[in-house]
Amino acid sequence: MISYNKLSDEELLQLLVEQDTLAFSEIYNRYWSKLIAMAYSHTKEKFAAEEIVQDIFLSVWTRRDIIRIDSLKAYLATAVKFSVFKHQYNKNRQTKVLGELPHQAAPLTDEIVHAKFLEEYINGIVEELPEKCRLIYKHSRHKGMSAKDIAQEMSIAEKTVEAHLTKALKTLRLNLKGFLFLLTILLKLL
Template sequence: MQTEVLRSCSDEVLLEMIRLEGNHLAFTTLYDRYWNKLLAIAYNLLRDKSSAKEIVQEVFISLWNRRTNIEVRNAGSYLATAVKFSVFKQIERERRYRHIELADVGDLQLAAVDDRIEDLFIKEYLAGLLEALPEKCALVINYSRIRDWSNAQIAEELNIAEKTVEGHLTKGLKLIRANLKASGMLSLLTASATWHLFR
């Protein structure tokens, strides 16, 4: 397919071509379509053009490397979220590394720091999703998934029936998953230890 034709294709079509065919031209078209927008996002957060370029490049490389098993419905939202996620990790990593004597830290300890940074980001992101839920729904999710309370304990605490707890839980988790899928975060979170709480 010629480049001109690909330029007129929707993101969804390009993503399918990338996922199913490993189509390099489709990938390049998506790259060209979003590069400047993503660079602007990264630069606004980092104020360092070189680092911003590196992060955007890594996001696209990751997309290509994971093309066969990644589910992305909205390319723009997914890529923007992935860039913000990467920026956050870099900022947090640098902050934490300043408090560590790197000469005395092995690769395994550095990996543990990276895992902790990622976990922190995910918890903060999910906390933001909880705040957007209806109040009772958010409370039930918080008690169930964060505090690990049973449905009976939640029902007693909130003075509601266990069936009502189950209803809030089902509704809340459904909304969270839908939000994660729409934003593209679902693909970023599935490997996380925190994510199992919201399955």
């Protein structure tokens, strides 16, 4: 019978790769409270800190066979730092989006907030497209130009315009697939 609490981090990691759930439980128990404290010291939100740490452990378990960790303690600490940064970035972005909404006498509905957040999310995806693809997408969707008009303006073939639009829409679909699923779940919980 293995006494997991006496094993080193390296030994636990080796067992984790072999899908040993008890090794994972030991890692979880060994680092949970330390990581919560670290995350809480930055977020000052208990729920956010717990969610961050839970996501990190979920990632460790689901990626156990592909991640290579030299130092478990350093890996988890770095993961908390990056996750806190991501949390703060998303929180600031959401605050910014809410601040940009027109002030109305009536309270904002959840639908408006979600629509504005979705619009910002889509804009972020579009901005990461390759330059020509991004320009063609903006001409098509923001300016309402036809593929033929875009082709003439940019001096390229109409088929090239269509290919770039297809690529842009495919990228949006792939990125929104998970987001819309998550948004649907969140809306049901609210």
